[in-house]
Amino acid sequence: MKKKETASTIILLSFLLSLQELLHFAFPLPPSHNNQDEEQSATLRPLEQNEEHVDEVHCSRERSRKAWNIIEEHLLPFMEIENYEVSTQCRLHPNNDLFRDQEQHKIHLDINHWQCGYCRKSFRAENFLDKHFDNRHSNLLNVSHGKCLADLCGALHCDLKMDIKSRKSKCKPAAAARNKHLCESLADSCFPINEGPSANRLHELFLHQFCGAHSCTGKQKPFSRGAARQPGIFYMASSILILMLLPIFYVIVYLHRRESRNGIEVLKRISKAGRKSKPL
Numbered sequence: 001m002k003k004k005e006t007a008s009t010i011i012l013l014s015f016l017l018s019l020q021e022l023l024h025f026a027f028p029l030p031p032s033h034n035n036q037d038e039e040q041s042a043t044l045r046p047l048e049q050n051e052e053h054v055d056e057v058h059c060s061r062e063r064s065r066k067a068w069n070i071i072e073e074h075l076l077p078f079m080e081i082e083n084y085e086v087s088t089q090c091r092l093h094p095n096n097d098l099f100r101d102q103e104q105h106k107i108h109l110d111i112n113h114w115q116c117g118y119c120r121k122s123f124r125a126e127n128f129l130d131k132h133f134d135n136r137h138s139n140l141l142n143v144s145h146g147k148c149l150a151d152l153c154g155a156l157h158c159d160l161k162m163d164i165k166s167r168k169s170k171c172k173p174a175a176a177a178r179n180k181h182l183c184e185s186l187a188d189s190c191f192p193i194n195e196g197p198s199a200n201r202l203h204e205l206f207l208h209q210f211c212g213a214h215s216c217t218g219k220q221k222p223f224s225r226g227a228a229r230q231p232g233i234f235y236m237a238s239s240i241l242i243l244m245l246l247p248i249f250y251v252i253v254y255l256h257r258r259e260s261r262n263g264i265e266v267l268k269r270i271s272k273a274g275r276k277s278k279p280l
C-alpha cells in the first residue's frame with residue numbers, strides 16, 4: 001500500500017511540475033522594467049539624431065495596424081475563397097499601406113523577442129521595434145498621399161476593435177453618414193460590380209460586413225458575416241487541457257491496474273485455500 005502511495009505521489013509531483021512549466025510558457029511574465037528601460041534608452045538614443053524623419057509621417061502606425069488586422073480577419077478569408085485580388089487602385093491593397101513593408105519586416109522569434117528584419121537588432125516588445133522603425137528605418141516609408149490605412153479606420157470600425165468608444169457614447173448621424181460614404185466608395189473601388197460574379201459577391205459582402213452598421217439605428221452590427229477562424233487560441237486551449245488531463249488519466253489507470261492486480265492475488269489465495277481445504 002505504501003509503495004502505491006509513493007508512486008502516486010511521484011506521478012502527481014511530476015504532473016504539477018510540468019503544469020507549472022506549461023503555465024509559464026502559456027502566460028509568461030512581462031519583462032522586468034529594468035530590461036524595458038534598457039531597451040527604451042537604446043531605442044531613444046537614435047531618436048535625437050533622426051528627429052526630422054519622425055515629424056514627416058502623419059499616419060498612426062497603431063491604427064494602420066488595427067485596420068490591417070480587421071482586413072485580414074474579416075475580408076481576406078472571403079477574398080481567398082473567391083480567389084480574388086484587389087487592384088492597386090483599391091485603398092485596401094497592401095501596397096497602399098504605408099507601414100506594410102515594415103510590418104512584414106517584424107520577426108517575432110519568441111513571446112518577448114522581436115527582431116528587426118532590416119538590421120537584425122533584437123527587442124523585448126513590439127512597441128520598441130515600432131520606435132526603432134520610426135527612428136532608424138523611416139527613410140524606407142513611402143509617405144505619398146493616400147497610403148495611410150489608418151485614414152480608413154472610420155469605415156472599418158477600428159475604434160470598436162480598439163475599445164475606444166464606449167458602448168454608451170452617442171451616435172453622431174453626420175459622422176455615421178461620412179463613414180458610410182467612405183465605406184461604400186471602398187466597396188465600389190475594390191470590388192467593382194461590373195467585374196464579374198466574384199467581385200459582385202465580395203461587393204455585397206463588404207457592404208454587409210462593414211458599411212451596413214454605419215447608421216444610428218443600430219439595426220445592423222459590424223462584421224455580420226463573421227471572421228476567419230483563429231486556430232491558434234483554440235489549439236492552445238485544447239493542448240493545455242489535454243496536457244492537464246493526461247497525467248490524471250495515467251494516475252487513474254495506474255491505480256486501477258494496481259487494485260485489479262491485488263484483487264486477482266486475493267482471489268488466487270482464496271482459490272488455493274479452497275482447494276487445500278476440499279480434501280478435508
Ligand SMILES: [Zn+2]
Pocket residue numbers: 116117118119120121132136137
Ligand atoms: Zn533595424
